[in-house]
Amino acid sequence: MSxxxxxxxxxxxxxxxxLIAAQYSxxxxxxxxxxxxxxxxxxxxxxxxxxxxxxxxxxxxxxxxLSESNAIAYFLATEQLRGGKCPFVQAQVQQWISFAxxxxxxxxxxxxFPLLGILPQQKNSTAKQDAELVLQQLNKKLIDATYLAGERxxxxxxxxxxxxxxxxxxxxxxxxxxxxxxxxxxxxTILNQPQVQAVLKDYKLCEKALVFDPKKYAEFQAKNKTxxxxxxxxxKEEKKPKEKKEPAPKKEKEPAExxxxxxxxxxxxxxxxxxxxxxxKGTFNFDDFKRVYSNEEEAxxxxxxxxxxxxxxxxxxxxxxxxxxxxxxxxMSCNLITGMFQRxxxxxxxxxxxxxxxxxDNNSTISGIWxxxxxxxxxxxxxxxxxxxxxxxxxxxxxxxxxxxKLVTQYFSxxxxxxxxxxxxxxxxxx
Amino acid sequence: MCDxxxxxxxxxxxxxxxxxxxxxxxxxxxxxxxxxxxxxxxxTILESLARESKSETAQNSTASREVQAQVYQWxxxxxxxxxxxxKDKHVAKQLLNDFNKLFINKSYLVGHFITLADLAVYYAxxxxxxxxxxxxxxxxxxxxxxxxxxxxRPDIHQGEQLLNFTTIYLHNWAQxxxx
Numbered sequence: 373m374s375x376x377x378x379x380x381x382x383x384x385x386x387x388x389x390x391l392i393a394a395q396y397s398x399x400x401x402x403x404x405x406x407x408x409x410x411x412x413x414x415x416x417x418x419x420x421x422x423x424x425x426x427x428x429x430x431x432x433x434x435x436x437x438l439s440e441s442n443a444i445a446y447f448l449a450t451e452q453l454r455g456g457k458c459p460f461v462q463a464q465v466q467q468w469i470s471f472a473x474x475x476x477x478x479x480x481x482x483x484x485f486p487l488l489g490i491l492p493q494q495k496n497s498t499a500k501q502d503a504e505l506v507l508q509q510l511n512k513k514l515i516d517a518t519y520l521a522g523e524r525x526x527x528x529x530x531x532x533x534x535x536x537x538x539x540x541x542x543x544x545x546x547x548x549x550x551x552x553x554x555x556x557x558x559x560x561t562i563l564n565q566p567q568v569q570a571v572l573k574d575y576k577l578c579e580k581a582l583v584f585d586p587k588k589y590a591e592f593q594a595k596n597k598t599x600x601x602x603x604x605x606x607x608k609e610e611k612k613p614k615e616k617k618e619p620a621p622k623k624e625k626e627p628a629e630x631x632x633x634x635x636x637x638x639x640x641x642x643x644x645x646x647x648x649x650x651x652x653k654g655t656f657n658f659d660d661f662k663r664v665y666s667n668e669e670e671a672x673x674x675x676x677x678x679x680x681x682x683x684x685x686x687x688x689x690x691x692x693x694x695x696x697x698x699x700x701x702x703x704m705s706c707n708l709i710t711g712m713f714q715r716x717x718x719x720x721x722x723x724x725x726x727x728x729x730x731x732x733d734n735n736s737t738i739s740g741i742w743x744x745x746x747x748x749x750x751x752x753x754x755x756x757x758x759x760x761x762x763x764x765x766x767x768x769x770x771x772x773x774x775x776x777x778k779l780v781t782q783y784f785s786x787x788x789x790x791x792x793x794x795x796x797x798x799x800x801x802x803x
Numbered sequence: 804m805c806d807x808x809x810x811x812x813x814x815x816x817x818x819x820x821x822x823x824x825x826x827x828x829x830x831x832x833x834x835x836x837x838x839x840x841x842x843x844x845x846x847t848i849l850e851s852l853a854r855e856s857k858s859e860t861a862q863n864s865t866a867s868r869e870v871q872a873q874v875y876q877w878x879x880x881x882x883x884x885x886x887x888x889x890k891d892k893h894v895a896k897q898l899l900n901d902f903n904k905l906f907i908n909k910s911y912l913v914g915h916f917i918t919l920a921d922l923a924v925y926y927a928x929x930x931x932x933x934x935x936x937x938x939x940x941x942x943x944x945x946x947x948x949x950x951x952x953x954x955x956r957p958d959i960h961q962g963e964q965l966l967n968f969t970t971i972y973l974h975n976w977a978q979x980x981x982x
Binding site: 515516517518519523553554556557558560561564565 | 906907908909910911914915916944945947948949951952955956968
């Protein structure tokens with residue numbers, strides 16, 4: 373039976389894998405006392421044993437060293453946890469371990485860490501959607517399987533379970549969980565195994581999802597900086613911002629969220645590329661213009677638009693709905709417009725539009741002025757954007773002509789009438 | 804189902820010698836153990852088997868008094884309702900529905916591990932599940948998952964042919980039917 377010492381900060385989900393595996397095998401694992409993250413693992417003595425300086429790290433009783441949580445868990449596991457005698461099940465175990473590392477951990481960090489104040493909130497972050505995809509996959513797998521690999525609990529379950537702990541603790545509130553009944557069933561089964569309970573004593577499922585709190589992040593950053601200057605980053609000091617919200621049992625929580633460099637990189641990695649990236653970036657700044665447009669009168673914002681507009685890299689388009697004769701109720705037409713905006717969500721960063729409805733019930737038209745990066749029609753750039761654009765006639769406008777100026781002014785200020793004289797009724801802004 | 808064969812099978816699962824199992828003149832199943840002690844009644848026999856067994860399943864079934872009571876309850880349920888009920892078409896449908904619902908958020912009947920309750924219900928419902936068409940199994944995905952999980956264990960299937968649940972991924976194109 374293996375014995376040894378595990379180096380880790382408290383409540384490290386990676387260390388849990390090893391500790392749970394040890395519960396199954398009965399291996400005697402001592403968690404190193406007096407471990408201070410950022411100090412112990414940066415000491416010369418530690419680096420000699422574990423050159424990466426990362427935790428968890430394991431030292432066997434006879435003086436051999438192992439790093440990387442999955443390897444440590446494998447070492448401490450029983451034959452059954454490793455997948456038993458069947459090579460196929462063993463391979464499945466490896467498959468799920470890789471799945472946890474490559475699919476779950478990055479999205480979990482990207483979603484949860486900003487909420488805990490450890491990472492800045494990314495604008496237009498797709499972390500939540502990405503996580504939902506992963507959770508759906510897991511849920512589907514577990515509809516007809518009790519465990520992930522074979523018919524017994526294996527390292528596959530332990531590793532995937534450990535990687536999901538943050539999500540189930542911080543963001544998957546009951547109403548969200550109910551979308552993944554099989555996954556939740558499996559998660560609870562694993563959580564309630566006596567061997568798991570022995571390691572995770574105070575774990576509680578999320579009651580109410582955390583929301584982003586910029587103050588928390590600022591405090592964390594401040595603490596981190598002063599901490600780094602005085603003595604190399606001491607996570608103990610970062611406890612305070614959290615304690616307010618979560619009393620006693622969560623006390624040791626903060627260090628668990630301390631990211632290593634790899635996590636940080638993973639968490640920050642953009643999940644999908646912006647289709648506009650392939651086009652040259654001009655001088656026109658959409659964010660600035662949108663701010664001016666939202667905060668100032670049109671008398672100021674429209675001249676601002678023409679002053680800043682960069683005709684070389686951006687273009688102005690008139691989009692007219694092809695099937696105006698089919699439009700009936702005004703509110704339905706408005707839903708048509710907002711629905712299209714929603715489906716074009718990822719375009720927002722590099723585009724702006726004012727789409728107006730003219731006329732009244734059963735006698736109305738839809739048309740709008742669009743601005744985006746590039747000289748060509750933007751919709752073919754991404755398959756996600758091609759749902760609606762074909763029901764519009766698109767005409768590129770000459771940015772310099774007086775006519776265009778008039779049109780832009782009319783649409784941006786939500787005034788006037790369409791070609792047939794129907795009066796302006798409602799407008800929607802895509803920004 | 805409170806028959807001789809089921810007792811023998813469960814004894815095998817638990818790794819216990821069944822001893823002499825027979826029906827007495829009142830058609831109640833009895834077991835005479837190696838120590839020449841005779842107990843009567845299905846639930847009582849199962850309890851005596853569990854006491855003699857060192858298997859994981861037996862240990863799980865006696866983990867706490869609460870677990871013990873729940874296990875006992877399911878064994879009684881298996882004898883009184885599952886076994887007779889599965890012979891009636893309408894009652895059987897209700898049973899399948901109820902179990903399927905139960906297994907939406909549970910992996911096992913009692914607690915979070917395999918117990919005698921699972922074994923008793925498994926053998927009681929075996930013939931009914933065997934009679935289901937693939938399409939029926941589609942309608943009871945959660946029950947199927949539980950059943951398939953148990954039958955895969957060698958100590959439980961004991962050489963019997965495994966029932967086929969592979970068409971289960973038909974649900975990919977019949978999504979939503981299983982909820």
